[in-house]
Amino acid sequence: MSTDHAETTDTSTDGGGGAGHAQIGVTGLAVMGRNLARNLARHGFRVAVHNRTTAKAEALVDEFGDEGDFTLARSLEDLVHSLERPRRIIVMVKAGEGTDAVIDELVPLLDEGDVVADAGNAHWRDTARRHDALAEKGIRFAGVGVSGGEVGALEGPSIMPGCDGNTYAEIGPFLEVISAHVDDEPCCTLIGPDGAGHFVKMVHNGIEYSDMQLIAETYDLMRHVFGLEPSAVADTFREWNGTELESYLVEITAEVLSHTDADTGRPFVDVVRDAAEQKGTGRWTVQTALDLGVPVTGIAEATMARAVSGDTARRAAVREALGGEAAPGVGVTVTTDDLRQALYAAKVVSYAQGLDMVRDGSAEHGWDVELADLPRIWRDGCIIRARLLSDITEALEEHADAPSLLATPAFAAAVGERLPALRRVVTAAVAAGLPAPVFSSVLAYVDALRAERLPAALVQGLRDYFGAHTYERTDREGSFHTLWAEDRSEVDG
Numbered sequence: 003m004s005t006d007h008a009e010t011t012d013t014s015t016d017g018g019g020g021a022g023h024a025q026i027g028v029t030g031l032a033v034m035g036r037n038l039a040r041n042l043a044r045h046g047f048r049v050a051v052h053n054r055t056t057a058k059a060e061a062l063v064d065e066f067g068d069e070g071d072f073t074l075a076r077s078l079e080d081l082v083h084s085l086e087r088p089r090r091i092i093v094m095v096k097a098g099e100g101t102d103a104v105i106d107e108l109v110p111l112l113d114e115g116d117v118v119a120d121a122g123n124a125h126w127r128d129t130a131r132r133h134d135a136l137a138e139k140g141i142r143f144a145g146v147g148v149s150g151g152e153v154g155a156l157e158g159p160s161i162m163p164g165c166d167g168n169t170y171a172e173i174g175p176f177l178e179v180i181s182a183h184v185d186d187e188p189c190c191t192l193i194g195p196d197g198a199g200h201f202v203k204m205v206h207n208g209i210e211y212s213d214m215q216l217i218a219e220t221y222d223l224m225r226h227v228f229g230l231e232p233s234a235v236a237d238t239f240r241e242w243n244g245t246e247l248e249s250y251l252v253e254i255t256a257e258v259l260s261h262t263d264a265d266t267g268r269p270f271v272d273v274v275r276d277a278a279e280q281k282g283t284g285r286w287t288v289q290t291a292l293d294l295g296v297p298v299t300g301i302a303e304a305t306m307a308r309a310v311s312g313d314t315a316r317r318a319a320v321r322e323a324l325g326g327e328a329a330p331g332v333g334v335t336v337t338t339d340d341l342r343q344a345l346y347a348a349k350v351v352s353y354a355q356g357l358d359m360v361r362d363g364s365a366e367h368g369w370d371v372e373l374a375d376l377p378r379i380w381r382d383g384c385i386i387r388a389r390l391l392s393d394i395t396e397a398l399e400e401h402a403d404a405p406s407l408l409a410t411p412a413f414a415a416a417v418g419e420r421l422p423a424l425r426r427v428v429t430a431a432v433a434a435g436l437p438a439p440v441f442s443s444v445l446a447y448v449d450a451l452r453a454e455r456l457p458a459a460l461v462q463g464l465r466d467y468f469g470a471h472t473y474e475r476t477d478r479e480g481s482f483h484t485l486w487a488e489d490r491s492e493v494d495g
């Protein structure tokens with residue numbers, strides 16, 4: 003470990019004219035890190051900047067040096083030496099091997115009590131591992147979820163830090179200042195220890211998947227059941243952005259749908275290949291949800307829908323074999339207002355599922371996450387920012403013990419009154435032969451939660467028949483097994 007006192011080295015250039023050590027360092031200056039560093043500098047912090055390829059750090063100081071007080075670090079040693087103590091270093095590199103490479107190089111240069119904050123999109127399990135490994139060396143580690151993309155990083159993202167309280171005391175004040183703000187409240191708060199911040203960021207991204215897929219399914223229905231052109235669908239989304247559906251994603255849906263391709267003059271959406279990518283957070287959410295046994299059906303179907311869209315060879319083969327004509331959709335009427343209501347209800351359900359996942363994950367790992375904090379810090383700065391999140395915050399504050407958002411009075415009523423519309427939308431999609439996997443699955447989820455009895459009783463009977471897995475009875479305590487192959491009498495299980 004280094005015993006040097008932090009000192010700006012000869013190779014460092016003070017871009018903003020300030021003197022003394024930098025208060026915080028950023029390593030990794032691609033789009034996100036660069037904008038985060040500028041955001042910090044614009045707020046008056048003295049920022050040391052470093053990138054593996056030094057040219058990016060030089061370019062940052064050249065282009066934006068007048069925005070604040072930058073110290074250019076040409077190596078990680080420079081970066082470490084340029085910082086006041088305890089050192090605070092934000093790592094914003096490509097998640098995975100890149101993060102491990104930087105940490106491995108950085109750790110021998112650091113002193114006890116220094117703070118490393120990984121603000122990349124790390125898997126929460128990697129964050130927990132890194133936290134433990136660095137704790138053994140006395141170095142404090144934070145896994146910081148950041149949402150808002152390139153613009154958010156510059157202008158104020160939603161930030162989900164996971165770390166110990168004393169680590170947060172070091173970096174929280176910086177993060178809170180540069181985050182988005184709603185009514186003077188920062189869209190940043192300590193989520194919980196070790197992997198909690200990245201876990202919540204992962205679920206946030208999962209919700210983003212289902213939000214986008216629901217919007218896409220709504221568009222598909224308007225296009226193919228109503229026969230509207232993309233520009234007309236855009237008008238409806240623009241109008242909806244003035245209603246309960248007001249959100250960043252609804253707003254940009256209108257922008258994308260009204261865009262015309264310059265080359266062909268056709269609607270932009272018609273010239274884009276219909277195969278959606280997924281970078282991994284949706285998959286991680288579903289994998290983690292399966293481990294926890296928490297049903298996030300909306301997120302799961304949205305992730306699967308992307309996988310189906312990308313499965314182009316199989317799609318072509320089945321279309322060829324089965325035919326691709328749409329069904330006539332006879333006898334089912336659905337209105338624009340049904341779609342608006344269904345979109346809102348389905349969105350609420352998928353948020354409820356994501357929040358359930360955080361509740362269960364927090365309980366499993368002892369993180370003590372305050373659920374109402376999540377919609378509060380997602381109200382601005384992040385991709386899923388929406389008017390709805392203020393109402394969710396309020397409902398969770400008032401009913402902190404509710405086992406589901408759907409069990410709070412406000413959202414039970416909001417979803418309940420829109421269920422007929424959601425049902426009509428799913429029916430119309432099925433009748434027209436249009437895939438609406440997220441609409442369908444969230445409706446099935448609500449119907450399952452509402453049901454007095456589920457056919458799971460039969461499943462239990464079958465499991466007992468072939469595997470003696472036992473079952474419980476409705477009329478008395480205990481575990482039972484029926485001797486299926488003998489006289490079918492019941493014994494204790």
Ligand code: NBP
Nearest residue numbers: 030031032033034054055094095096097100103122123151
């Ligand atoms: P990228 O994810 O494209 O990563 C590029 C950066 O990683 C460059 O600074 C590159 O240095 C550095 N890097 C790599 Br690649 N391997 C490295 C290694 N072995 N050692 C040191 N540095 C290494 O950048 P980004 O899009 O700005 O995203 C940064 C992080 O933020 C990622 O974890 C990403 O998932 C996350 N994130 C991104 C967004 C978004 O909207 N883009 C949103 C939220 C979070 P080089 O210049 O020398 O190649």
